[in-house]
Amino acid sequence: MAENENVARPDGFSGVVTMNDVAAAAGLSRTTVSKYFNGSATLKPDTREKIERACRALNYVPDLHAVSLVTGRSNLVGVVLPFIAEPFFGKVLQLMEREAAALGLQIVIQASNNDTRREAAALMALRAMKVHGIILTPIESDDNRALLASLQKEMRIVFLDSFMDENCHFVMNDNQQSIGLMVNYLLSRNVRPAYLGTPRIANPSRPERLAGYVAAMKAAGETPEVIPVAVDTPTWQFEAFAYEQLLNWCGQGGLRDSGAGGIMCTTDRMAFGAAKALRKFGRHPGKDMLLAGHDNLDICEYMDPQLTTVHQDIERISHAAMHFIQLDPAELGGRFYQQRFPGRLVIRESA
Amino acid sequence: MAENENVARPDGFSGVVTMNDVAAAAGLSRTTVSKYFNGSATLKPDTREKIERACRALNYVPDLHAVSLVTGRSNLVGVVLPFIAEPFFGKVLQLMEREAAALGLQIVIQASNNDTRREAAALMALRAMKVHGIILTPIESDDNRALLASLQKEMRIVFLDSFMDENCHFVMNDNQQSIGLMVNYLLSRNVRPAYLGTPRIANPSRPERLAGYVAAMKAAGETPEVIPVAVDTPTWQFEAFAYEQLLNWCGQGGLRDSGAGGIMCTTDRMAFGAAKALRKFGRHPGKDMLLAGHDNLDICEYMDPQLTTVHQDIERISHAAMHFIQLDPAELGGRFYQQRFPGRLVIRESA
DNA sequence: CTGAAAGCGCTTACAG
DNA sequence: CTGAAAGCGCTTACAG
Numbered sequence: 144m145a146e147n148e149n150v151a152r153p154d155g156f157s158g159v160v161t162m163n164d165v166a167a168a169a170g171l172s173r174t175t176v177s178k179y180f181n182g183s184a185t186l187k188p189d190t191r192e193k194i195e196r197a198c199r200a201l202n203y204v205p206d207l208h209a210v211s212l213v214t215g216r217s218n219l220v221g222v223v224l225p226f227i228a229e230p231f232f233g234k235v236l237q238l239m240e241r242e243a244a245a246l247g248l249q250i251v252i253q254a255s256n257n258d259t260r261r262e263a264a265a266l267m268a269l270r271a272m273k274v275h276g277i278i279l280t281p282i283e284s285d286d287n288r289a290l291l292a293s294l295q296k297e298m299r300i301v302f303l304d305s306f307m308d309e310n311c312h313f314v315m316n317d318n319q320q321s322i323g324l325m326v327n328y329l330l331s332r333n334v335r336p337a338y339l340g341t342p343r344i345a346n347p348s349r350p351e352r353l354a355g356y357v358a359a360m361k362a363a364g365e366t367p368e369v370i371p372v373a374v375d376t377p378t379w380q381f382e383a384f385a386y387e388q389l390l391n392w393c394g395q396g397g398l399r400d401s402g403a404g405g406i407m408c409t410t411d412r413m414a415f416g417a418a419k420a421l422r423k424f425g426r427h428p429g430k431d432m433l434l435a436g437h438d439n440l441d442i443c444e445y446m447d448p449q450l451t452t453v454h455q456d457i458e459r460i461s462h463a464a465m466h467f468i469q470l471d472p473a474e475l476g477g478r479f480y481q482q483r484f485p486g487r488l489v490i491r492e493s494a
Numbered sequence: 495m496a497e498n499e500n501v502a503r504p505d506g507f508s509g510v511v512t513m514n515d516v517a518a519a520a521g522l523s524r525t526t527v528s529k530y531f532n533g534s535a536t537l538k539p540d541t542r543e544k545i546e547r548a549c550r551a552l553n554y555v556p557d558l559h560a561v562s563l564v565t566g567r568s569n570l571v572g573v574v575l576p577f578i579a580e581p582f583f584g585k586v587l588q589l590m591e592r593e594a595a596a597l598g599l600q601i602v603i604q605a606s607n608n609d610t611r612r613e614a615a616a617l618m619a620l621r622a623m624k625v626h627g628i629i630l631t632p633i634e635s636d637d638n639r640a641l642l643a644s645l646q647k648e649m650r651i652v653f654l655d656s657f658m659d660e661n662c663h664f665v666m667n668d669n670q671q672s673i674g675l676m677v678n679y680l681l682s683r684n685v686r687p688a689y690l691g692t693p694r695i696a697n698p699s700r701p702e703r704l705a706g707y708v709a710a711m712k713a714a715g716e717t718p719e720v721i722p723v724a725v726d727t728p729t730w731q732f733e734a735f736a737y738e739q740l741l742n743w744c745g746q747g748g749l750r751d752s753g754a755g756g757i758m759c760t761t762d763r764m765a766f767g768a769a770k771a772l773r774k775f776g777r778h779p780g781k782d783m784l785l786a787g788h789d790n791l792d793i794c795e796y797m798d799p800q801l802t803t804v805h806q807d808i809e810r811i812s813h814a815a816m817h818f819i820q821l822d823p824a825e826l827g828g829r830f831y832q833q834r835f836p837g838r839l840v841i842r843e844s845a
Numbered sequence: 846c847t848g849a850a851a852g853c854g855c856t857t858a859c860a861g
Numbered sequence: 862c863t864g865a866a867a868g869c870g871c872t873t874a875c876a877g
Contacts, residue, residue: 159566161870172848177872185846204622208562209870213853215510217559219602227588228792230581237578240605244612249602249619251570254591261595268600271555382796415796422798441579445733445766447773447798512854523864528856536862560854564869 160201168197180205211273220468221269221277223253223262225346226379230412230440231457232280235303238461239278246469248275257344257377259286266294276468278303283347301467301480304460305347312480314463316455318348321486322355323362325407325435325453328488330363334404334433337368337397339417341409342384344377352409352437368401385416393424405433405494411440411452418446418493433494437486448492456484511552519548531556562624571819572620572628574604574613576697577730581763581791582808583631586654589812590629597820599626608695608728610637617645627819629654634697652818652831655811656698663831665814667806669699672837673706674713676758676786676804679839681714685755685784688719688748690768692760693735695728703760703788719752736767744775756784756845762791762803769797769844784845788837799843807835 166173171193179186179194186194197203211217220243224232236252243250251269255262259282266287269277276299281287291307294300299312306313329336338356341349353369360367372388385408392398406421408414414436418428428434429448436443439454463482470480517524522544530537530545537545548554562568571594575583587603594601602620606613610633617638620628627650632638642658645651650663657664680687689707692700704720711718723739736759743749757772759765765787769779779785780799787794790805814833821831 159870163870173871174848174850174873175846178847181872187846190846204618206563206624206870207622208559208568208624209853210872211559211853212557212563212855212870213872215853227591228581228584230579230584233579233581233584236603237605240578240603241607244604244615249604249623251600252587252591252603253595253600254588256592264595267555271558272600273557273559380792382792386796415793418798419796441731441733442766442793445737445770445797447769510854514854524855525857525864525866526862529863532856538862541862557854560869561856562869563854563871564856566869 159206160203162203162205164201165194165197165203168201169193215273217273217275218248219251219269219272219274220248220465221251221253221265221272221274221279223255223265223269223277223279223281225255225257225280225282225344227252227254229379230442231304231410231438231455234440235457235461238458239465242462242465246465248465248468255282257282257379259284263287263290266290270294270298274298276300278464278468280304280346281307283343283349299468299470299472301464303464306481310479312467314460314467314480314482315484316348316460317483317485318351319355319358320483321437321453321455322352322407323359324486324488325437326356326359327363328490329405329407329433329435329494330365332405332433332494334494335365335368335402336405336407336433336435337370337401337403339370339385339389339406339408339413340372340374341381341413342372342376342378343374344379349409356407368403370397370406381410381412382416382419385413386420387416389417389420390423393420398424398426405435407435407437409437411436411438411443411450414450414452414493415442415446418450428493435494439489443489443491446493451491451494452489453486454489455486459484510557511554513554513556515552516545516548516554519552520544566624568624568626569599570602570620570623570625571599571816572602572604572616572623572625572630574606574616574620574628574630574632576606576608576613576631576633576695578603578605580730581793582655582761582789582806585792585808586812589809590816593813593816597816599819606633608633608730610635614638614641617641621645621649625649627651629815629819631655631697632658634694634700650819650821650823652815654815657832661830663818665811665818665831665833666835667699667811668834668836669702670706670709671834672788672804672806673703673758674710675837675839676788677707677710678714679841680756680758680784680786680845681716683756683784683845685845686716686719686753687756687758687784687786688721688752688754690721690736690740690757690759690764691723691725692732692764693723693727693729694725695730700760707758719754721748721757732761732763733767733770736764737771738767740768740771741774744771749775749777756786758786758788760788762787762789762794762801765801765803765844766793766797769801779844786845790840794840794842797844802842802845803840804837805840806837810835 166176253265280303302313357367436452439452443450517527604616631654653664708718787803790803794801
């Protein structure tokens with residue numbers, strides 16, 4: 144019951160105001176002050192006011208750790224991404240932070256950096272923090288499958304832009320649809336597009352998009368042509384990867400031999416690298432051939448030529464992820480929350 | 495002392511394993527188990543092993559909220575940024591997350607989104623979480639100056655890529671030096687560069703860089719020429735902003751009247767927008783005029799022409815920020831931790 | 846409408 | 862080298 148308000152702490156910072164201090168200042172019990180913070184409707188207006196005055200005077204804020212300890216749940220949401228500096232994730236993070244702030248939730252961010260052990264460590268750390276839920280874009284690997292399966296039973300986990308298998312919650316782009324959209328658009332321009340894919344490390348969208356390309360081509364009666372890439376190179380430097388892979392291909396006469404009139408890339412960043420490689424070979428996307436990306440990063444509009452791409456509905460994807468985090472598991476009734484949002488064609492100059 | 499290990503919680507998830515469970519399983523007291531987790535050297539090897547076995551068997555992780563409550567400090571580091579999707583911040587965040595993970599610290603991220611009230615709310619929320627420290631890039635505004643000054647007394651706060659005044663801790667690029675580097679390089683190529691600046695909202699680096707340009711020009715005996723921009727437009731869409739502002743200027747004959755042979759932009763993103771505007775006026779950066787950016791974003795290499803720029807030493811900036819967060823305030827002896835890191839010229843095609 | 850008491854899961858002197 | 866006890870700042874039945 145010591146008045147520690149002005150006691151210097153060992154680290155030299157000033158002490159902390161507790162609910163007891165507020166109660167004392169307001170002439171009430173700690174219980175009543177607690178009720179104030181937990182939205183009890185039964186407080187007299189007079190009482191409310193006393194508390195508010197005391198809080199202001201003492202600059203009081205409840206200790207979130209104490210609250211979490213007793214309620215067994217925190218206001219934290221964990222976000223685990225393979226790579227934070229990825230522009231697509233930056234956008235998603237921004238949208239999620241906005242929603243989280245409105246809900247009084249805080250985002251704890253972790254990067255797995257292509258390392259399944261770091262991914263596992265991040266997950267365990269989030270568990271120790273009793274996070275409200277986890278939004279995860281996993282690495283494309285089976286290493287943590289068992290861990291995730293077991294964690295799913297303890298806490299809310301939703302996969303973003305990816306999924307583990309049919310037995311998980313996920314929100315993502317409808318890759319089959321969005322890639323099909325682009326393939327058909329390119330075909331409608333009388334061009335048979337070759338496909339340039341990301342390395343395996345990317346995330347589980349990779350195989351889906353590749354499959355989407357193959358399916359759309361076949362459905363149109365065309366022969367798919369997948370440009371060979373070093374699929375096992377563990378990198379998130381997609382521009383550099385695409386540049387090198389395409390340089391190889393062009394150098395080996397791929398451009399000429401294939402007769403493809405365009406290249407469709409798994410992501411915009413791949414397309415940026417591809418454009419650079421094509422320039423080296425004297426090709427001009429949008430003029431003597433077509434080039435398309437996927438994702439619609441902001442920078443697309445400032446490339447020369449401006450990149451034609453597919454917009455991922457990140458607004459809805461982010462919203463759905465945050466929505467899931469708030470869901471009472473009981474509401475789901477044992478079903479999995481699984482949402483796919485369609486993409487939208489954005490035609491610019493490159494195709 | 496109830497064995498709650500397998501008790502279903504109200505939300506349907508399975509119960510939580512506590513230190514008591516571990517102690518019981520290991521046949522030891524809770525105190526001893528606690529010592530194990532707090533690195534006590536006095537534990538018998540045999541005892542350690544019993545505890546480790548029990549932890550593994552029960553899949554136990556200490557509750558971080560309980561730890562924080564009793565120690566009065568959390569493993570959380572707050573990062574408050576004006577805008578998360580900014581590529582520069584994405585890089586910084588990635589570097590900081592990596593260091594944080596190695597230190598067992600978690601990053602809680604907040605965006606102020608150009609709103610000083612949201613900035614204040616973020617700061618207060620972080621305070622309630624007893625964060626280990628705060629890394630802050632503030633909005634360019636005086637609104638939260640008093641709040642920050644008072645918060646500085648309670649907790650570690652370091653300004654990133656910015657500062658409040660001389661009485662604060664900060665780590666940042668040496669704007670005077672880095673901008674001077676570019677101005678002198680452009681002058682060495684016999685080009686008098688005009689300057690294209692960001693809107694005020696950006697952050698406190700803005701006025702510094704502008705001043706750096708003016709100073710370097712004057713030092714070289716040249717007349718500075720600052721392209722007029724709508725400085726009060728509250729936007730982080732720098733490409734679009736630069737594009738529009740430069741379009742205006744060119745449309746009014748600025749390019750011709752000024753006789754400037756090049757444009758130096760406050761940031762790379764400004765340069766991307768400027769390049770697009772120049773193209774509209776038939777100019778080709780790198781050929782019939784020079785264009786330079788600042789920051790060295792990854793995408794610079796994939797623009798056409800590749801952007802000449804100044805590299806900010808974000809590795810050292812991020813490292814210094816995290817280093818400060820771990821510092822015992824006593825070590826500083828009342829002095830402020832203030833670090834400026836020099837930039838490095840990166841010459842590519844545009845200048 | 847308000848308050849006394851127990852307890853959340855842990856750490857930290859202190860005693861043995 | 863190990864443990865019993867008090868306490869961190871809060872919430873939640875429960876009583877009045």
